[in-house]
Structure formats: C-alpha cells, structure tokens
Amino acid sequence: MSNKLDAKKIEHFKEMLEAEKAMLAVELPKIALWNAEINEWEAQPAEAVTESDENDLADRSEEYEERTGKVRSLGKKFTDITVALEKIENDTYGVCELSGEAIEVERLEANPAARTCMAHMNSK
Numbered sequence: 001m002s003n004k005l006d007a008k009k010i011e012h013f014k015e016m017l018e019a020e021k022a023m024l025a026v027e028l029p030k031i032a033l034w035n036a037e038i039n040e041w042e043a044q045p046a047e048a049v050t051e052s053d054e055n056d057l058a059d060r061s062e063e064y065e066e067r068t069g070k071v072r073s074l075g076k077k078f079t080d081i082t083v084a085l086e087k088i089e090n091d092t093y094g095v096c097e098l099s100g101e102a103i104e105v106e107r108l109e110a111n112p113a114a115r116t117c118m119a120h121m122n123s124k
C-alpha cells in the first residue's frame with residue numbers, strides 16, 4: 001500500500017484514541033450502564049416517579065430520550081475507538097473496512113477512529 005502509515009503517525013493516532021477513550025470512560029458511566037452480554041452501553045433508566053406527578057414524568061421521559069440518543073452516539077464512538085486500538089495492536093489500522101484501501105490521513109486526523117475511507121464514510 002502506497003500511503004501506509006508510519007509508526008510515528010500511528011503512535012500519534014493511538015494517543016488521540018486513548019485520550020478520547022479515557023474521556024468517554026468517564027462520561028459514559030454517568031449516563032449509561034455497560035451491558036457485557038451485548039457489548040454495548042445502555043442508557044440508564046429514568047428514576048421511578050410517582051404517578052401523580054405527570055409533568056415531572058413527561059420531563060423525565062424527554063430527558064431519557066435525550067440521554068438514549070447521547071448514549072447511542074457516545075457508545076458508538078467508544079466501540080469505534082476500541083476497534084481502532086485493536087487494529088493498531090494487530091497492525092491493521094488505517095484500512096477501510098469496506099474497500100480495503102488505505103484511509104486518508106486527513107480523515108484519520110479528523111477522526112482517528114474512522115473505519116472507512118472518505119468514499120465510504122456514509123456507508124458504515
């Protein structure tokens with residue numbers, strides 16, 4: 001592969017990935033629980049409320065929906081980072097999962113956990 005990443009570049013991306021993973025490892029447990037059975041983060045359920053408090057209930061369900069969306073996007077990022085770090089260990093980092101082409105360095109700079117090249121960025 002012509003533009004194979006050199007070790008220094010990979011080390012740079014690894015540092016970015018580890019920093020972001022450390023940040024997510026602090027943020028995610030505040031709003032989500034790790035489900036080891038499916039290997040995914042799940043939004044923590046809203047706390048139980050009394051039936052009489054309907055406004056509060058609506059607030060909480062909205063809050064829960066918002067939280068679910070946030071958990072989904074942060075959780076996906078967490079998974080992608082974990083996968084990227086595994087690829088670095090296996091020496092397969094920086095390769096598009098769909099085409100097998102090298103992922104553009106600019107794309108990795110913007111998102112070191114990218115799993116696809118620019119041509120396939122919306123396909124995965």
Ligand SMILES: [Zn+2]
Pocket residue numbers: 096097098099100101116117118119120
């Ligand atoms: Zn591709």
